[in-house]
Amino acid sequence: MSDEFALDGKVVVLTGAAGIIGNHVIKAFLASGARVFAIDRDEEALEKNCGSSHEGLLTCVADISSSDAVKKAFLTLRSHWGEPHVLLNNAATKSENFFEPFEIFPVDEWNQVMSVNLTGAMLCAQVFGGAMAKRGVGSIVNTLSIYGIVAPDQRIYEGSEYLGRAINTPAIYAASKAGLWGLTKYLAAYWGHRGVRVNAVTPGGVFSGQNNRFVENYSRRTPLGRMGGTDDIVNAMRYLASDASKYVTGHNLVVDGGWTVW
Template identity: 45%
Template sequence: MTSTYRELFDLDGRVAIVTGGLGILGRHCCRALAEYGAHVVVVDLDGASAERFAAELARETGVACLGLHCDVSCEASVEGMVSQVLEHFGTIDVLHNNAASKSDDLEAFFAPVEDYSLDEWRRIMAVNLDGVFLVSRSVGRRMIEQGRGGSIIHTGSIYGQLGCDPSIYAGSEYLGVTINTPPVYAASKAGVSGLARYLATSWAVHGIRVNTLVPGGMQSGQNAEFVARYSRRVPMKRMGRPEELVGALLYLASDASHYVTGQCLYVDGGLSAW
């Protein structure tokens, strides 16, 4: 353990993989981990952009970072990515499973549950849940081999824990399509937290902690009607900002949470407390 409480949050020299590293939440999380001293591996489908962002982080923070392409729904791609990380840095200490699918068919993605396509369901599940399993399995195996533990953090969602309120979506659209919380999104995020609890109890003997970060609604370009309706449902009366997730992430990634595993840490403005 560290000699001062301040040092509990120090990630100096540790290697942290962030999948979905170019996303709305991912960029903030990558930057925070690097600022606290971690060698960040920015993992995304867009490998070229991941490389550029990793180089930017390295210039800004002075720590070596790496950008890699990976399709988390593909077993071979995941194994290749993890092997590259080990070849480059020699170790993995932190994994943030943050990748989630952005459907290229909004009509199918936001379809009512009674009309939901099985093909669309499987496309989203392949990333949101299969991908979390594949990356966790690969990284967890290496952490066990390393023999010094580690921290795995899944990005869940408030809608993986609570039922959605359809009334907040009245009058809300995205690119001309009426939006909602898709059933596959809720089911996949519930699966993510269930998998975290399973891995936490299975791998605790190896010193590997597995937790789920549970954001509430984050403001990211939604129209004013949706923001107002959602905010009325939250005790703090507003949506979250992506950067407000990083404090919880740093806690779970660091030794500050050394005795915390199998937990859901809510960052939701109090919505789950109603």
Template identity: 50%
Template sequence: MTQSYRRLFDLTGKTALVTGGGGILGRHFVAALAEHGARVAVVDRNDEEATAVAARVSRDYDAVAQAFVADIADKASVLALSEQVEASLGPVDILFNNAATKTDNLENFFAPVEDFDIEVWREIMSVNLDGMFLMAQRFGAGMARRGHGSIIQTASIYGMLAPDQRIYEGSSYLGRAINTPAVYTASKAGVIGLTRHLATYWGHAGVRVNTLTPGGVESGQNAEFSRRYAARIPLGRMAEAEDMTGAAVFLASDASRYVTGQNIAVDGGLSAW
């Protein structure tokens, strides 16, 4: 009998949950998983964005996608979310821990190290790291009881490498000067460590846990930033959001059934320098 390899990427019958599902990367992850057959819970703090993504994906891919609102940094909200999703879409087979925050105040987020407010630090950590743990704790435990599941956690190239401060000279994001704050680097490095711990903790129960680490994605930076960043990349350009979807589907599916505890860097070769 001829072996079918294409079916390894088939997510038909699976329920996937994507946090930050209304965001720049999240909406592409939702669409890619849905196109490969998964029922997708689109989770975001912003009801309008989550609803719009779910409606578009349902229409464009003839798929099941449903919006849910939750604060992943709040344990009670996570518990309520799990009950809502399972009642509507069934037990979660794929958890895509993708949500992150810059806070609602970019001035505070981009403050220099010397002036960075510890309360802003804690607010960011509460989503970028604590929220990932709360989601993994709740949904990973269910996966372990059922004997299967895939958890994917979005980190950042700056969880692996320190930012090159030279690329920020003359650079801006949405019209204001930018940098990469230390809290972002620390939180994303924590994501990679959390992934490795959970992979070894739940491996015996058939739960795989991996990190997807994007390089810099075009998302409102000015031309000078893009030029300086691209000069650091072997492939010579910044990423586009859809560049991340192939790795996402791979990690969600049985195509990666013997892959766990890994950090998949989709960075155009930056980390190879």
């Protein structure tokens, strides 16, 4: 009996490869038989977190907010492994004043974040997803956030810190992720008849250095009583990338420990 969760022979494009989830995606997808084309604009972090020693891994330094950079990355991929089977739009960014109050959030930084979180995903879908549509098969998985589908509970941020810095969830993050969900549904309908599935994974809070106060606040607010782990998110991505989900499109797989049931 074949394993439809396996990714043998699939060429997977991953953006935000050097981030909190990205390097775990690389390890899991390589173990599942995929070849991973790992894109990130931070060359140092890409080398540190991903390396390039595995024969199934190819790294690429590129700023996905640039149309020319995305097209150049596509040509690099095609020259090495041909065209992609899967696109994981996983990149997201923060700005210098990311945690400033909404009332004074700088519009230039709003545009900067939107250019990666939403426009960058659109550009990658145009180039890599467009190639899939021409070929008549493919899967696109967009990384959202619970704050793209529900509003943040501001109470959990009282006394909360990340790596020693006070944190919150700014409006730009919620808006960009909500926009990406809209793009997900649009492309699912737009490319469905051409064999390209387009879905989303919505992570809840993933532990990555938050202080004990935040972890306690967040866990108490969640039915399963804990924050998520990277494996929780990666497993959902693997399902949507694989043939196990071959009749699933336009879907948002929410992996949040039950946060959004309340």
